[in-house]
Amino acid sequence: MFEILLKNITRRIQLTSEETALFTSLLSVKKLKRRQFLVQEGEFNKYSAFVTSGCLRSYTVDKNGFEHVLQFAPQDWWITDMASFLHNLPGTLFIDAIFESEVVLIQRSGIEKLYQTIPQFERYFRILAENALVTYQRRLMDNLSLTARERYDHFCTRYPSLIETLPQKQVAAYIGVTPEFLSKMLNTGTGRKGQTETS
Amino acid sequence: MFEILLKNITRRIQLTSEETALFTSLLSVKKLKRRQFLVQEGEFNKYSAFVTSGCLRSYTVDKNGFEHVLQFAPQDWWITDMASFLHNLPGTLFIDAIFESEVVLIQRSGIEKLYQTIPQFERYFRILAENALVTYQRRLMDNLSLTARERYDHFCTRYPSLIETLPQKQVAAYIGVTPEFLSKMLNTGTGRKGQTETS
Numbered sequence: 001m002f003e004i005l006l007k008n009i010t011r012r013i014q015l016t017s018e019e020t021a022l023f024t025s026l027l028s029v030k031k032l033k034r035r036q037f038l039v040q041e042g043e044f045n046k047y048s049a050f051v052t053s054g055c056l057r058s059y060t061v062d063k064n065g066f067e068h069v070l071q072f073a074p075q076d077w078w079i080t081d082m083a084s085f086l087h088n089l090p091g092t093l094f095i096d097a098i099f100e101s102e103v104v105l106i107q108r109s110g111i112e113k114l115y116q117t118i119p120q121f122e123r124y125f126r127i128l129a130e131n132a133l134v135t136y137q138r139r140l141m142d143n144l145s146l147t148a149r150e151r152y153d154h155f156c157t158r159y160p161s162l163i164e165t166l167p168q169k170q171v172a173a174y175i176g177v178t179p180e181f182l183s184k185m186l187n188t189g190t191g192r193k194g195q196t197e198t199s
Numbered sequence: 200m201f202e203i204l205l206k207n208i209t210r211r212i213q214l215t216s217e218e219t220a221l222f223t224s225l226l227s228v229k230k231l232k233r234r235q236f237l238v239q240e241g242e243f244n245k246y247s248a249f250v251t252s253g254c255l256r257s258y259t260v261d262k263n264g265f266e267h268v269l270q271f272a273p274q275d276w277w278i279t280d281m282a283s284f285l286h287n288l289p290g291t292l293f294i295d296a297i298f299e300s301e302v303v304l305i306q307r308s309g310i311e312k313l314y315q316t317i318p319q320f321e322r323y324f325r326i327l328a329e330n331a332l333v334t335y336q337r338r339l340m341d342n343l344s345l346t347a348r349e350r351y352d353h354f355c356t357r358y359p360s361l362i363e364t365l366p367q368k369q370v371a372a373y374i375g376v377t378p379e380f381l382s383k384m385l386n387t388g389t390g391r392k393g394q395t396e397t398s
Contacts, residue, residue: 062344070340083333092340119318126325129332134282136335141269141291143342144375145261176343 002027004052005104008076012127013120022117026110032056032097038079045084045091047105051077054101055165058093059173069174072098072162078128098170143176149185151175201226203251204303207275211326212319221316225309231255231296237278244283244290246304250276253300254364257292258372268373271297271361277327278302297369342375348384350374 002024009015015023030049032038038056039045049056056073058081070093073079084091085108114121142151152175156163163171172182201223208214214222229248231237237255238244248255254273257280258266269292272278283290284307313320341350351374355362362370371381 060340060344066344068340068343070336082329082336086329086333092337115322119321122318122321122325123314126321126328129325129328130281130285133328133332133335134285136332136339137269137281138291140335140339140342141259141267143339144267145259145265 001029002104004076005050008050009124012124015118015120019118019120023114023121026106026113028105030103030105032101032103034097034100036097038095038097038103039081039084039091040094041092042090043084044088045081045093045095046107048078048080048085048108048111049073049095049103049105051075051079052102052104054097054099055162056095056097056101056103057170058095060093066178067173068176069170072159072166072170072174074162074165098166148175148177148181152182152185200228201303203275204249207249208323211323214317214319218317218319222313222320225305225312227304229302229304231300231302233296233299235296237294237296237302238280238283238290239293240291241289242283243287244280244292244294245306247277247279247284247307247310248272248294248302248304250274250278251301251303253296253298254361255294255296255300255302256369257294259292265377266372267375268369271358271365271369271373273361273364297365347374347376347380351381351384 005027006015006020006024009023029052030038032054038047038049041060051073053075055075056079057069058071058073058079059067059069061067071079079095081091081093081095083089084093088108111121111125142154146154152171155171155175168182168186169179172179175182177185204226205214205219205223208222228251229237231253237246237248240259250272252274254271255278256268256272257270257278258268260266270278278294280290280292280294282288283292287307310320310324341353345353351370354370354374367381367385368378371378374381376384
């Protein structure tokens with residue numbers, strides 16, 4: 001049931017069978033239908049979710065109604081509204097399932113218990129946070145300095161499996177252009193920054 | 200000599216005097232003149248730097264010569280090219296001193312030694328990475344969904360002391376507009392996205 005998650009963890013740290021038992025006792029499983037929300041903006045994000053099948057995304061909706069995707073989480077990825085989860089604040093993100101999905105959930109209190117009883121989890125989540133940090137830093141620099149076309153190409157290179165499965169509209173909301181602009185760009189080879197990007 | 204750094208650390212973890220001695224034995228101090236580089240694009244970023252005075256910044260230069268600031272690091276902040284530092288890759292960032300500065304340096308091998316001998320440092324750097332992650336996620340969403348004026352206002356709210364000390368040009372390179380655009384925006388109250396942002 002927790003096989004994919006345990007495999008993910010043992011790539012970074014080694015657990016005894018007692019530790020594995022304690023860890024899995026803190027988990028729960030949730031199935032999500034397509035478009036079903038894990039959490040909505042304004043709600044407290046009490047769980048961190050590890051995707052075992054399907055794909056989730058976190059996003060905001062701006063005042064003009066445009067969606068902006070912060071993260072896609074296919075199988076083997078964690079997703080949460082970090083600011084809300086860590087600091088017990090109302091969330092600023094929507095998190096929903098792009099396809100029918102299954103996630104493993106752990107509460108903040110569960111993670112705190114892990115840190116106290118199995119300190120190796122400090123290492124596991126440190127490595128995850130550092131890797132995520134590198135990803136966001138890179139993406140931020142891309143958004144500031146690259147054209148839409150270049151951002152799209154980077155996305156294709158970095159996430160070849162996502163580009164095959166995601167609706168184009170979702171990719172547009174990730175790279176920061178309208179779906180119409182992305183479609184036109186792919187058909188005509190345009191994509192210079194400042195043309196008709198979102199908002 | 201390492202007082203500010205030790206204070207920063209003891210806000211998150213407690214060290215014995217032996218641990219403090221081991222930790223400080225892994226540190227070195229470097230003074231930087233204004234504009235002096237800590238590291239340049241293409242070089243391997245072997246150190247993580249903690250700023251004890253002055254202010255550093257990390258940035259890229261795009262093909263049109265525009266600078267894009269990833270991070271400002273005033274006193275009490277860490278700065279490094281994370282991707283290069285963690286994965287031993289050639290760096291993609293320039294890091295230099297905006298003002299005359301002093302930093303405490305630790306090598307990657309020093310941090311690895313800390314993880315092995317004082318596992319609490321896993322916790323310290325996990326907390327730092329998670330907090331940084333929240334900051335970058337928030338900034339990325341701001342860049343995708345807010346106008347330049349709103350991004351400027353957020354910067355002022357989040358970093359009131361930086362806004363007083365940094366040259367306007369640096370703030371422009373952080374929020375993603377040209378210095379001319381920022382200056383005009385502040386004088387005339389413009390700043391709607393898509394006007395004359397950089398690149």
